Amino acid sequence: MANKKSGPLKSGEKKTSERMDMRTIARLAKVSIATVSRTINHVSTVNPKMAKRVREVIDELDYFPNTQARALGSGRSRLFGLIVSDITNPFFPELIQGFEDIAVEHGYEILVSSTNYDPKRMSHCIRRMLERKVDGVAVMTFGIEEPLLDQLAKRKIPMVFIDVAPEGPGNSLLKVDYQHGIRQGVQHLVAMGHRNIAFITGPVKLHSAQSRLAAFSSSLKECGITPTPKWIIEGDYTLEGGTAAMKQLLNIKPMPTAVMCSNDMTAIGVLHGVYRAGLRVPDDLSVVGFDDIHIAAVTIPPLTTIQMSRFELAHAAFVALRSHVESEHSAAHKREYNIRTDLIARESTDFPRGAMAHLRKGKQA
Secondary structure: OOOOOOOOOOOOOOOOOOOOOHHHHHHHHOOOHHHHHHHHOOOOOOOHHHHHHHHHHHHHHOOOOOHHHHHHHHOOOOEEEEEEOOOOOOHHHHHHHHHHHHHHHOOOEEEEEEOOOOHHHHHHHHHHHHHOOOOEEEEEOOOOOHHHHHHHHHOOOOEEEEOOOOOOOOEEEEEEOHHHHHHHHHHHHHHOOOOOEEEEEOOOOOHHHHHHHHHHHHHHHHOOOOOOHHHEEEOOOOHHHHHHHHHHHHOOOOOOOEEEEOOHHHHHHHHHHHHHOOOOOOOOOEEEEEEOOHHHHHOOOOOEEEEEOHHHHHHHHHHHHHHHHHOOOHHHOOOEEEEOEEEEOOOOOOOOOOHHHHHHHHHHO
């Protein structure tokens, strides 16, 4: 009887008759089961030549590791949870893509859930995370439900948050510098001659909405302008909310010459509301958004906005979680990660109607 082959398979050869598990991989690659396990789990100390042999056999056999069994054996799932607010807002799919790219690059998988700002949905999201035994959770919701998140904290699962983080040794914070970008936006409008500037907020119960409004108000005051309460309208971060808020502004006399929005979806809704009213941007109204989602560059006109990098958010969130999971020295963990914002000037902002005429008259005098 011919001896069974051992060692890496030749090109195109398949070993389909054998049970595909780590023992088979180890025998064919001529390494120990522990080496196979460490290779699958991306442990950096594995001998590169051995790891190469293991990967070759895995590729030839089309072997898919049992991640649940791996989690039971190692105590780690190499799975990170990612909770977002609204999957229909392009900001969040862009954030998810960035997070997944860096996670896969480092040998992690992600489990995504969307809350739609609903506490019941949040509870369901957290249950899924616990059932799948995630190693950590990035809560990218711009608003948190602390009692619900206690379930994760009690199990000492590391978490990272935007804007506000509960106290705890496993919690990290992504601190967005709203002030910097929004100040740039206000100064941009004021330099063009705008003094009557409105602001459409997000849901005022959310910390992110409060922070953006506070940054807008303080930036106006720095420019010697007192915020006008009737020009501050509550929105809900949606297209429909932006259109409805613009309808309210159209009924206020005098109408502002510029409007800043808490996010780009709101600003795009404003563009629609201005168009429906028979007016033009920026001739009749200058508009500034916040986020710099991809479609902001191709709206008509292209939207001036405050950029908050999804890649920077995703990278910082992953680094924060990974540092907790892969390090045994909790005291060395960085708790806060600063996220910068910057103005991106496009074509939705210009001088107020008549401003250039006044400048010309001033020069003639």
